[in-house]
Amino acid sequence: MSISENLAAVRERINGAARRAGRSSDKIALMAVSKTQPAERIREAYAVGQRLFGENRVQEFAGKITALLDLRDAEWHLIGHLQTNKAARTAELFRAVDSVDSQKLAEKLDAAAGGLGKKLNVLIEINVGGEAAKSGIAPDSPALDELLLAAPRLEALVFRGLMTVPPFTDDPEGARPYFRKLRELRDAIASRKLSAVAMDHLSMGMSHDFEVAIEEGSTCVRVGTAIFGARTKA
Ligand SMILES: *Cc1c(COP(=O)(O)O)cnc(C)c1O
Numbered sequence: 001m002s003i004s005e006n007l008a009a010v011r012e013r014i015n016g017a018a019r020r021a022g023r024s025s026d027k028i029a030l031m032a033v034s035k036t037q038p039a040e041r042i043r044e045a046y047a048v049g050q051r052l053f054g055e056n057r058v059q060e061f062a063g064k065i066t067a068l069l070d071l072r073d074a075e076w077h078l079i080g081h082l083q084t085n086k087a088a089r090t091a092e093l094f095r096a097v098d099s100v101d102s103q104k105l106a107e108k109l110d111a112a113a114g115g116l117g118k119k120l121n122v123l124i125e126i127n128v129g130g131e132a133a134k135s136g137i138a139p140d141s142p143a144l145d146e147l148l149l150a151a152p153r154l155e156a157l158v159f160r161g162l163m164t165v166p167p168f169t170d171d172p173e174g175a176r177p178y179f180r181k182l183r184e185l186r187d188a189i190a191s192r193k194l195s196a197v198a199m200d201h202l203s204m205g206m207s208h209d210f211e212v213a214i215e216e217g218s219t220c221v222r223v224g225t226a227i228f229g230a231r232t233k234a
Pocket of ligand 1: 056
């Protein structure tokens with residue numbers, strides 16, 4: 001199957017899941033996760049209308065971007081764990097960081113984006129499964145509150161919602177309680193009407209479980225394998 005056919009098939013599945021959930025599919029963004037994909041495969045997706053892309057490593061993307069500068073309407077998001085020493089480069093290269101997992105990182109990104117006179121959209125990554133090997137802030141930790149309360153001060157950052165990668169289960173249904181938990185957390189934060197914190201976005205769902213995520217309220221599914229095929233490296 002070509003990238004074009006895969007994209008069409010994924011969109012069709014998004015529409016089906018939205019219909020089942022009684023949701024409008026224009027509220028659900030499809031992010032093509034292009035990590036490990038060479039520039040020409042990204043171009044192929046762009047050529048058939050894909051605009052939103054997710055990359056998980058700053059260095060890898062920095063090596064590809066020069067070959068992609070003519071894709072003017074492409075929107076690049078960082079979705080992987082970020083070390084604070086790469087905040088400056090990240091603010092230059094990306095429109096959004098969907099994996100902000102500490103206040104320290106948020107502060108570095110704010111300073112970097114502010115220095116460039118740029119706004120950076122951000123999502124807070126939540127470790128819904130409490131897995132030691134995963135990044136993200138624990139849902140009930142004081143660190144989450146501190147970060148939310150710091151938002152008005154971080155003027156170059158636009159807080160837009162939450163993101164998660166749930167524990168892996170073979171059966172996509174296994175992810176449902178975690179997706180639901182993220183939605184409930186989002187609703188709880190939204191009801192506090194905190195200053196400078198919008199909670200419109202829920203980035204959740206990947207190739208094997210995005211339909212379940214949509215049923216649980218996802219506004220952005222991050223799909224790699226189902227679009228580009230199996231990755232050869234991590
Ligand atoms: C790789 C990756 C994805 C996409 O995973 P697939 O299973 O290939 O769809 C989504 N989100 C994050 C954070 C990733 O690192």
